[in-house]
Amino acid sequence: MATSTSWSTATVAEVDRPDGRLARVRLDVADRVAHRPGQHYVVRLRAPDDYTAQRSYSIASDPADPLVELMVERLPDGEVSGHLHDVLEPGDQLEVRGPLGGDWFTWAGETTAVAVGGGSGIVPIVSMLRYAARTGQADRLRVIAVGRSLDELPYAEELLAAGAFVALTRENLGSRVAAPPYPEEVRDLVDLPTPAERAYVCGSVGFASFATRVLGEAGMRVSEIRVEQFGASG
């Protein structure tokens, strides 16, 4: 599918920064084009002298949501994430472009899939999960969410409530001791109740190589693993 999108204006409807590490930004996008779960927007900031900075942010919202929701992690000294955290208020206008990313890293129920997200890499998977819940296809998408602690994992409560498998690496969760997902834990989700046909992996470079390796060991065909990498560079 080819999409042709141009810049449009988004008005900030809501900003939440529950703990200062994550900012949930909800945008009212002019002339909005419907997205597929997994796609992203580019946000461009413009200074009075026309200097601009632009960065990509995955869409967290379900396509049926009247607003576009982004979840932005604050990076130390980050130019764009810093502005979204420190300055942005409801009523502000931003330049945005999207949805982008074509069909590659998207899921709308075509296959049974397992989706593995690390840290802010969970954001596009949350869109898939919300879509699956609304369309009654929750059984076709198995989600593995990996974070350091519950506080640092975007959408942790929502993921747990939706039945996602959450692995924390720095903090125990119930009876599960802090650790990355074990091969057996991944294998269960890849295989049961029927083998997943496709896998999605999103997170930092290090996380993506870990997750693709574990999925491969769990029997997922490498050609069926689709990867989106972002976050700190590697």
Add this chain to the structure above:
Amino acid sequence: MPVTRGFTGKRRGEAAGRSDRLPPGQYDVGREWPTLTAEATPHLDPEHWSITVDGLVEKPVTWSWRELHALPGDAYFGDIHCVTTWSRFDVTFAGVSVDVLLEAAGPLPEAAYVMAHSTTGYTTNLPIADLTGGKAWVVWEADGKPLSDEHGGPVRLLVPHLYFWKSAKWVTRLELMARDRPGFWEQNGYHDRGDPWLEQRYQGDP
């Protein structure tokens, strides 16, 4: 387009002085080299790797790892630009000029486009003019070290005057074509040519 309330820009100071080398919308990533890949990173054994030039040529040619190294070598020193907005200055790549490979295969007069194919199934399309005249290489070394798996090792295409998604990693085939055909990212909404100086990022850009 509206000015963003309260935004002045943090990174511009760092770009100053080098701004003549920074295409619009890009920032200087320093000595880091981010990786972006759409599929699982393969590990390829050079001994079982080869590259083929075929399609609209007089005779298709395949080079093994050893045969490729026996060709007259060449190097690129300069900048690279990724569509995700980072640019990296002063990178050295060693390999062989694509001109040498095309010359050996003999493009037919009707060959006007090239599809680069990777072992992963990744493809990217280029006008032949973007690969000839000393503008493109297949390379196996970056900054004096063998190209690592995540940067496309053992061998990747290098087309530094275009956004880096055109520099296909794990390249094994250059297919010459009469007509243009979109490759992987081009089918997924990215620009057909990808000139960073014209900010040709997505379809619909100039």
